[in-house]
Amino acid sequence: MNVYKALTIAGSDSGGGAGIQADLKTFQELEVFGMSALTAVTAQNTLGVQGVYPLPVEAVVQQIESVSTDLGADAVKTGMLFSAEIIQAVAEKIKQFQLNRLVVDPVMVAKGGAPLLQQEAVHALKTYLLPLATVVTPNIPEAEVLTNRTIRTLDDRREAAKRLYDLGVQHVVIKGGHDDDGEEAVDLLYDGHEFSYFTSKRIETMHTHGTGCTFAAAITAELAKGRTVKEAVETAKAFIQAAIEDELGIGHGHGPTNHWAYRKTFVR
C-alpha cells in the first residue's frame, strides 16, 4: 500500500476546530497519514482564546527531527508559529530535511482577536519561511500585514499576490472569506504567471472557526499525494465548502466546521 504522509507544525486548539486538531482530522479524511510538531498549546473554545502557552524552541525542533529521521513527510504545513525564534528554527529544519512541499498558513490572530503570532515575528516569517514555501495561504487581513498594503478590491488582491510571490513563494492563495461584500467566497491563486479563481456560494453562518487551518491542511494532504497546486486548491475549496455547509452547531460561539462532511458528499 502506498501511504502518503503529512506533517503539521502548528498550535493545539483545545476546542478541536482549528490548529493541529483541524489539520490532523483533515489529513485523515483525505486518506493521508497525519503527524504533528506542536509549537504551542492554547486553551481555546468557540468563545475565544483563554490561554496561550508556547513550547520551548528545542521541543519544536526535536519533534520535527523525530518525524523526519524516521517516518519522513511527503508534505508539510505550518500554522500558528508564535515567535520569530520558532519560525527561524522551523525554517532551518525544513531546509535540513529538504521538506520541499511546504504550505505556509500565516496564522496571525484568532477569530476573537487573540494574537497567535508576535508582531515582531512577521519579519521572520517573510525572511526565513516564505522563500521556502510551495504555497502561502493568507486571508485578506494577513495579506495586508505581509505586504503593508490595504486590500479592498480584487485588483488590490492581485497586486498583493504579486508582491508575496516576489518574496520567493512559488504559489500564493489569497482567501476571500473576509471579503463579505458579495454572494460568493472567491479564493485567488497566483503562480507567478497567471491567476486562477476558486469560487463558491458564500454561506451565511457564524460557524467558521478553523476554516483557514482546514483549507490549508486539505491543500497539504493533496500535495502529499502528488497533486498539482491547482488540483490541491480545487479539492481544498470543495472540502471547506462542505465542512462549512454541513453545520455541527456545537459550542456557544463561533463553532467549528464539520471535518467529515466532504467524505459524505464526495467520496464513493
Ligand SMILES: Nc1ncnc2c1ncn2[C@@H]1O[C@H](COP(=O)(O)OP(=O)(O)OP(=O)(O)O)[C@@H](O)[C@H]1O
Ligand atoms: N461564509 C463562507 N462561505 C463559504 N466559504 C467560506 C466562508 N468563509 C470562509 N470561506 C472559505 O473558507 C476558506 C478560508 O477562508 P478565510 O478567508 O475565512 O480564512 P481564514 O480567515 O484564515 O479563516 P478563519 O476566519 O477561520 O481564521 C476559504 O476557502 C474561503 O473561501
Ligand SMILES: Cc1ncc(COP(=O)(O)O)c(N)n1
Ligand atoms: C491553535 C490555533 N491555530 C490557528 C488558529 C486560527 O484558525 P483559523 O484561522 O483556521 O480559524 C486558531 N484559532 N488556533
